[in-house]
Amino acid sequence: MKPFRRTLVPIAAAVLALVMAAPALALDLDVDDELDSDTQPAAAPAGGGAAAATDPRYVWDLSTIFKDDAAWEAERQALLAEVPRLTALREGFGRDAASLRAGLDRLSAINQRARRFFTYASALASTDNRNPRHQERSGQARAVWGQIGSATAWVDGALRDIGPVRIEAYLKAEPGLAKHRVRLQEVQRLARHQLTPEAETALAAMSPAMSATTQIRTLLVTTDIEWPTITVDGQPVKVDNIGYQRLRAHPDRAVRQQAFDAFFKTYARFQGSLGAALAQRVDAGVANARLRQYPSAVAASLAANDIPESVYRTLVAETNKALPTLHRYLKLRQRLLKLPDLAYHDVYPDIVTAPRRYSPEDAAELTLAAVAPLGAPYQKQLREALAARTMHVYPAPGKSSGAYQSGVYGQVPLIFLNHQDTFDSVSTYAHEWGHGMHTLQANGAQPFETASYPLFLAEIAAFTHELLLADHVKKTAKTREERVFYLGEAIERIRGAFFRQAMFAEFELATHDAVQRGEALSGTRMTRQFCDLLRKYHGADAGVMRIDPSVCTEWAFIPHFHRPFYVYQYATSMAAATHFTQQLLTGNPAARDTYVGLLRSGGSRHPVPLLKDAGLDMNSPAPYQALVRHMERLMDELESLLPAAPANPA
Numbered sequence: 001m002k003p004f005r006r007t008l009v010p011i012a013a014a015v016l017a018l019v020m021a022a023p024a025l026a027l028d029l030d031v032d033d034e035l036d037s038d039t040q041p042a043a044a045p046a047g048g049g050a051a052a053a054t055d056p057r058y059v060w061d062l063s064t065i066f067k068d069d070a071a072w073e074a075e076r077q078a079l080l081a082e083v084p085r086l087t088a089l090r091e092g093f094g095r096d097a098a099s100l101r102a103g104l105d106r107l108s109a110i111n112q113r114a115r116r117f118f119t120y121a122s123a124l125a126s127t128d129n130r131n132p133r134h135q136e137r138s139g140q141a142r143a144v145w146g147q148i149g150s151a152t153a154w155v156d157g158a159l160r161d162i163g164p165v166r167i168e169a170y171l172k173a174e175p176g177l178a179k180h181r182v183r184l185q186e187v188q189r190l191a192r193h194q195l196t197p198e199a200e201t202a203l204a205a206m207s208p209a210m211s212a213t214t215q216i217r218t219l220l221v222t223t224d225i226e227w228p229t230i231t232v233d234g235q236p237v238k239v240d241n242i243g244y245q246r247l248r249a250h251p252d253r254a255v256r257q258q259a260f261d262a263f264f265k266t267y268a269r270f271q272g273s274l275g276a277a278l279a280q281r282v283d284a285g286v287a288n289a290r291l292r293q294y295p296s297a298v299a300a301s302l303a304a305n306d307i308p309e310s311v312y313r314t315l316v317a318e319t320n321k322a323l324p325t326l327h328r329y330l331k332l333r334q335r336l337l338k339l340p341d342l343a344y345h346d347v348y349p350d351i352v353t354a355p356r357r358y359s360p361e362d363a364a365e366l367t368l369a370a371v372a373p374l375g376a377p378y379q380k381q382l383r384e385a386l387a388a389r390t391m392h393v394y395p396a397p398g399k400s401s402g403a404y405q406s407g408v409y410g411q412v413p414l415i416f417l418n419h420q421d422t423f424d425s426v427s428t429y430a431h432e433w434g435h436g437m438h439t440l441q442a443n444g445a446q447p448f449e450t451a452s453y454p455l456f457l458a459e460i461a462a463f464t465h466e467l468l469l470a471d472h473v474k475k476t477a478k479t480r481e482e483r484v485f486y487l488g489e490a491i492e493r494i495r496g497a498f499f500r501q502a503m504f505a506e507f508e509l510a511t512h513d514a515v516q517r518g519e520a521l522s523g524t525r526m527t528r529q530f531c532d533l534l535r536k537y538h539g540a541d542a543g544v545m546r547i548d549p550s551v552c553t554e555w556a557f558i559p560h561f562h563r564p565f566y567v568y569q570y571a572t573s574m575a576a577a578t579h580f581t582q583q584l585l586t587g588n589p590a591a592r593d594t595y596v597g598l599l600r601s602g603g604s605r606h607p608v609p610l611l612k613d614a615g616l617d618m619n620s621p622a623p624y625q626a627l628v629r630h631m632e633r634l635m636d637e638l639e640s641l642l643p644a645a646p647a648n649p650a
């Protein structure tokens, strides 16, 4: 069972972060969430037993962030006392180079403190959401964040008013401004897409109304819709988002089929309302792009990190060329599952049984061994970080689902897991520590101001760890069955993280392009569009997989469509990570230095030029060709093992 689980910010938190973050103060907590659903299946019993939830080896020590609650509360009071001073900072801000530097240094210091403050509260809350004190603390943290945001909302406007010519002169005159260069140049770069102050104020006032559609969808799906119940193994099971995700990997094909039917036919009954909600989200994106004079909604969305629209369109075009590789995998899956034909409900069951269980200690050992190609200093740094007691390892009552990494500048990052002793958990462990090492490398090389990296880069570091792990376990497997298992896992991971996300990216492009052409969207129309994509990606016309029309409402199940042009970064990152992993596995020290150099760059430059300097052009087919070559090789290897080692039918 593997819903795609780890990646950034649970969606509610992400939306909140966007709402709360004033332009002057960006809160981009690097937190992972699952790509598929609103909620994850409830955690199975902890692999380490009930005591593991409190065993100090498996529970993080937050006292290095704040000594105790009283220290956190004292900081809350101190930050609140800063708020009026932040508003007053406007007086004389940027009058000359020295005052600009003093002002920006002060804002940076507050930003750093506020992030630390927020991280402590949200980390505690995620370990037990039922605890009222945790809820209260989270609310207080958000309130402080909001007040700081409002009190510094004037900053970008003030920076624009200084203008590019004076900013450049200031940068020359005052060397201490160098660490703020990225920020200063970003404000100037995006200035031409700013509206008049009156229009910006009006839009800001309207924004809660404009984002209501996301909440409408959430309420419909989690509260209003009455989900059907089916009988499985003599027990009634409700087929809501959680039940569906459990049942879609069920070994009995008839159960899967029944679950898919019940689930997606229910979505079909609500496709009118759910379609209207999503259509409004798309309309808002297109309107925003037009108002701000971007050529398209996708261009407007990618502008924040200066990623050209062509990068997105290259992903879609190259994935289409790569579909024969996906089709080969689907046929292989059919063979391994020993099915007479293949349908969409056959995507999730495991093709091979796992050879063993994996403790967190096993996960640590495997991850450490797997990163050897990154060099001894990297391995040593990871070893030390693993011992720093910053992990929250096992599931526990009230604990959030999924996994995330959250960085505190100058410290070993927090790693939040729900370890289940499966290989999937080992992969998650490696993934999150990929983020963790990225944070450590960037923090070691960059000042606070340029240490944070965007998602476009973040997932590359995480997937590179996963791919190195996949390579390591495959090479050290002791039996043929074990190797078949690891190969199957590796290939399936590419399907889920690359092909599925690229298909979503293409759907988002299709819906936005339609509105930009002046066409109207509806639930029925989206179902048709999604059907076309499902059929194309899964080779329905070539007889690879049957796509029953009833599953075409799957778009309504994907919450991330309410966060447009976001998931494509999982696909681009998986492709880029494949390229870097291939380079690293050659053992060439230059490849290692290039890759570690990329991590150390943090957010000091935009991701696309950074990657280009690291030898990877995201506007070219190269990353996608690397991914296809890799997947084909994995399948060659898997097929070569099959005749003598027939896999267990799931």
Ligand SMILES: [Zn+2]
Pocket (backbone or CB within 6 Å): 006, 007, 008, 032, 431, 435, 458, 459, 462
């Ligand atoms: Zn991630």
